[in-house]
Amino acid sequence: MSHDDGLCSIGELAERAGVTVKAVRFYSDNGLLPEASRSAGGHRRYGTDALGRLRLLRSLRALGLPVREVRRVLDEEDTATDGAGSVLENAVAGQLRELGSQLTALRWREAGMRLVLECPPGERADRLRLIGAVAAPPSTAPLARFWRAWLPPRMPARATAAFLDAAVPQPPDEPDPAQVLAFARLNAFVTRPCTGSERPQPEAHRNAGARGSAVLYAGLAQAYELAGTPLRRGCDPCPGEELDSFVDAYASAYGSRDTPAFRRQLAGQLATDPRIDRYWELVADVITTPGGPPEPTPGSAHDWLFAALHEQTAAPAG
Structure with missing residues (x-):
């Protein structure tokens, strides 16, 4: 008392x-x-x-x-200064961020465990190897390194960062087992040993140069965004502002004019360029909501635009 x-x-x-x-x-x-x-x-x-x-x-x-x-x-x-309460607010906000990271890590671990538990016994060793190579939550650093090695050398940092924002998927906070598997396979894809011949550069890297490449990828980003709308609607590839933006990106980078002859030349070049289809397939699996329609990626947008260009240039002149 x-x-x-x-x-x-x-x-x-x-x-x-x-x-x-x-x-x-x-x-x-x-x-x-x-x-x-x-x-x-x-x-x-x-x-x-x-x-x-x-x-x-x-x-x-x-x-x-x-x-x-x-x-x-x-x-x-x-x-009792004028900023009374700001320290508490900042401290609590910091704790919330930390808890969010911990919860995300737990959700990735849970989805990984379900992935192993629900797969056929004969596949468990392979899946354990895949998910064991990925942290929870996973890091996107290996994906960024993959693209930095692929992009033209000496490309401006701002252009590189913009491309990486579009090309490197952010892991979902609440993944399902399929998304965990897709990200693990994506990580394995970009970290596997390979020779130079397995990661060839497209012709655009040689034609445009470092400065032209920055112009090219900025233009492509705009074209890919435009193509996202018809892709989500399930529209077939066709000429339109999306294709015009796509061609203009290459024409601006090369210092050329958008003419029928340039479009035919571009279509031929793109037809022989190396492809990284598997990467974009896995990206789509990572970012698509389970049960929902596939989300467009730069890869799927590029394919749609190239198909529209090929169809247009292959048609006989009327």
């Missing part, structure tokens, strides 16, 4: 706050809960404001805030 001077013992304070004496002692020893005085026998005594402060401490710790963050929140409370 409280003494005549209004102070209470460590045991009384702990009982009122619903915490252990050990917790009160820990907070006091770390300077988070100041003592009002000591008794003649050296026992800790706490003032009337200690109970509210201890309850705040308990609440902050219950949120998972580390001691260093709790100290900063309490310092802000004590000083």
